Amino acid sequence: MSFPRHLLGIETLAPEHVQAVLDTAEKLREVLDRPIKKVPALRGKTVVNLFYEPSTRTRSSFEIAEKALSADSLSIATATSSASKGETLLDTAKNLEAMNPDLIVLRHSASGAPHFLARHCRSAIVNAGDGAHEHPTQALLDALTLRQKKGRLEGLRVAIVGDVLHSRVARSNVWLLNKVGARPVLCAPPTLAPPGIEQLCPLTHDLDEALEGADAVMMLRLQLERMAGGFFPSLREYHARYGLTAARLARARKDVLVLHPGPLNRGVEIASEVADGPYSVILDQVTNGVAVRMAVLYLMLGGSQEAH
Amino acid sequence: MPGPPRHVERKQLLDARALQRVLQRLAAAIRKAHPQRSELVLVGIQTRGVPLARRLAKLIEADGGSRLAVGTLDITLYRDDLTQIAAQPVIKRTDIPVSLEGRSVILVDDVLYTGRTIRAALDELIDFGRPARIQLCALVDRGGRELPIQPDFVGLRAEAGRGESVQVRLEEEDGDDRVVLLGPAGTRAPRRRGGR
Numbered sequence: 174m175s176f177p178r179h180l181l182g183i184e185t186l187a188p189e190h191v192q193a194v195l196d197t198a199e200k201l202r203e204v205l206d207r208p209i210k211k212v213p214a215l216r217g218k219t220v221v222n223l224f225y226e227p228s229t230r231t232r233s234s235f236e237i238a239e240k241a242l243s244a245d246s247l248s249i250a251t252a253t254s255s256a257s258k259g260e261t262l263l264d265t266a267k268n269l270e271a272m273n274p275d276l277i278v279l280r281h282s283a284s285g286a287p288h289f290l291a292r293h294c295r296s297a298i299v300n301a302g303d304g305a306h307e308h309p310t311q312a313l314l315d316a317l318t319l320r321q322k323k324g325r326l327e328g329l330r331v332a333i334v335g336d337v338l339h340s341r342v343a344r345s346n347v348w349l350l351n352k353v354g355a356r357p358v359l360c361a362p363p364t365l366a367p368p369g370i371e372q373l374c375p376l377t378h379d380l381d382e383a384l385e386g387a388d389a390v391m392m393l394r395l396q397l398e399r400m401a402g403g404f405f406p407s408l409r410e411y412h413a414r415y416g417l418t419a420a421r422l423a424r425a426r427k428d429v430l431v432l433h434p435g436p437l438n439r440g441v442e443i444a445s446e447v448a449d450g451p452y453s454v455i456l457d458q459v460t461n462g463v464a465v466r467m468a469v470l471y472l473m474l475g476g477s478q479e480a481h
Numbered sequence: 482m483p484g485p486p487r488h489v490e491r492k493q494l495l496d497a498r499a500l501q502r503v504l505q506r507l508a509a510a511i512r513k514a515h516p517q518r519s520e521l522v523l524v525g526i527q528t529r530g531v532p533l534a535r536r537l538a539k540l541i542e543a544d545g546g547s548r549l550a551v552g553t554l555d556i557t558l559y560r561d562d563l564t565q566i567a568a569q570p571v572i573k574r575t576d577i578p579v580s581l582e583g584r585s586v587i588l589v590d591d592v593l594y595t596g597r598t599i600r601a602a603l604d605e606l607i608d609f610g611r612p613a614r615i616q617l618c619a620l621v622d623r624g625g626r627e628l629p630i631q632p633d634f635v636g637l638r639a640e641a642g643r644g645e646s647v648q649v650r651l652e653e654e655d656g657d658d659r660v661v662l663l664g665p666a667g668t669r670a671p672r673r674r675g676g677r
Contacts (some may be wrong), residue, residue: 200572204558209608212558242558471558471572 176472179291179298182307183348190472191352194313195320197468198461204241205463215244218474219274222248223265224301225256225281230435230459231301231310235278238466244275244474266290275474279303297473305339305399311434312345314465316353318458319389322430327354332383332425335393335415335442337361337370338404342434343393347374358383362415364404380415387425391432392417392443408441418444422452430454488646488663494621494639497658503636504533507618508540510634515585518547520613522586526602527555527573529591532653533620537589552577554588559601581610587634591649593619596630621660623647 176190183191204212220239224232232248239246249269251257256265266277276297279287284304291298302308320326331350337343337359350357351374359366359376360383370376377383384390395411405411422429431443431452439445448455495503515521518541525534531553538549555573588602599617606615618634623641637660641647645664652658 197572200555200574203575207608208610211608213604214558475570 178473179287179300180309180469180473181287181291181298181300183309183312183345183352184307186309186352188352191313191316191349193472194465194468195317197472198313198317198464199321201467201471202461202464204467205460211241211243213243214471215239215242215474218244218276219272220244220246220276220278220470220474221269221274221296222246222278222301223251223269223280224249225251225262225279225286226302227252228280228301230462231280231308234459234462235299235301235466237463238470241463242467242470244470262286262290263293266294270294270296276470299469299473302341304341305344306341307345307348308341308434309345310462310466310469311342312349313469314458314462315342315346315391315432315434316349317461317465318432318454319355319430321457321461322454323388326350329355329388330386331355331357331389331391332360332387333357333374333391333393334360334380334383334417336365336395337393338365338367339396339399340393342391346391358387360415362405362411380417380421381424384421384424387429389430389432390417390422390425391434394434394436395438395442397438412441416440416442416444417447419446419450422447432458434458487666489666490661491645491664492662493659494637494647494662495660500658500660503620504536505540507620507634507636508537508543511537511587511618512541512544514616514633518549520583520585522550522552522577522579522581522584522612524552524554524577524586524588524602524606526588526590526598527553527557527575529649529651529654530554530589532651533591533649534589537618550579552579554602554605556598556601556605559605561597561601575605577606577609581606581612583611583613585614585616586612587616587618589618591620591651592647593617593622593630593632593635594625594647596626596628599630600628620649621647 222232222235236248274296278299278301279290280301281303284306286303287298287300300307300309316326333343333346347357357374359374360380363378366376429452431447433443433455437443437448523534523538525531534551538551542548553574553576555575557570557572616633619632620636622632622635622638639647641662645662648661648663650657650659
């Protein structure tokens, strides 16, 4: 079964395609260690990175992946583009498309924006984060990191902790972990847990309970920029109840892994002693991010279009 | 999606014992051509070039001399026909264990046909460094080249027509050792009339 034309989310991605991305990424990672860190696989393909939200990691990760596969790419940050003059997403995309790119990587603050583009554009679309909805390549790189370190995904107990309400990372990860037979558990204060989320994944408000016997902990960034209205009394109180410290981490398994999608709020959701500590795989995640994005681009652009 | 026509076996070119003899002959030829073995690296092209390179290395080392470096190369990312392939080909492992700078490399492949795989392998190898020399060892040369590429070591030359293919089966990959000529089902191999 050939890879889908667009990567819009994990929810709609078949389990065998999750495996295909992870297996391909595992092989492609080696390219980054070669003397010449570049292969000609996507020569002659054009990729546009269209970012309507600030991003360092995701955007540079996509750019490095595109260059390593020899695709021609350009990145548009909307702060410096015509979008700041009021051009709509569709107009921007249609104009870019008139220049005939093969694939558009989109980051947007509105949930569903990539799905909207996929309906109206000829280019293949990769969702690089849409609002509080999905961030599929983040979930895939998290899974790759877990699989690399643990040798498997099936049966792993993974605590996903923090600002679940605003987190597209949490949603994509829950879908992915459920698909591969892992056992995710969400942990959030009641004000930061989306209603009805228990139908998707077990939820607790108690961090110690979530950490009990965990194989891995994914800490979520407290999205301070999306918090106009008092979700919790103070950052200090948040840290006291939901911040990951070395003492609390002791409840997890001895070989626990600590993940964080970045950027870190040190001393808020995660203590520096944990972020920089022996269980942290946060920088492995970044390296794997490039490999996963190479895999996605390769799987979407590497074969012929007629095959779709 | 209609697949290619089903191929059936027409003729066995080598059985397990004959294959072993061919490999021994190749190993002897390589040993003779490379008395300075420390300079030599065998690089097997995925998939069946890899076990072939390992076997050749063992046979070459059988004289008690120094050990040989063996690498593996997957050329998928260097192919010139990616856009002509229906589904995305699965990427396999590439592992070049030593620096190729100034070394002699022998590329090992199972069947040499159009030469396009070798073209891709040369491009990829050169991105790993600048070997002093690259040679090519093919278990079977079936003719039909589309590029100016010739092997330095050949186990067996076999003429195969356009619709036919030569399949190398190896214990490590396929469960048995033999080389067969395949042709489309429902047709017959053309009979040779008279002598040569």
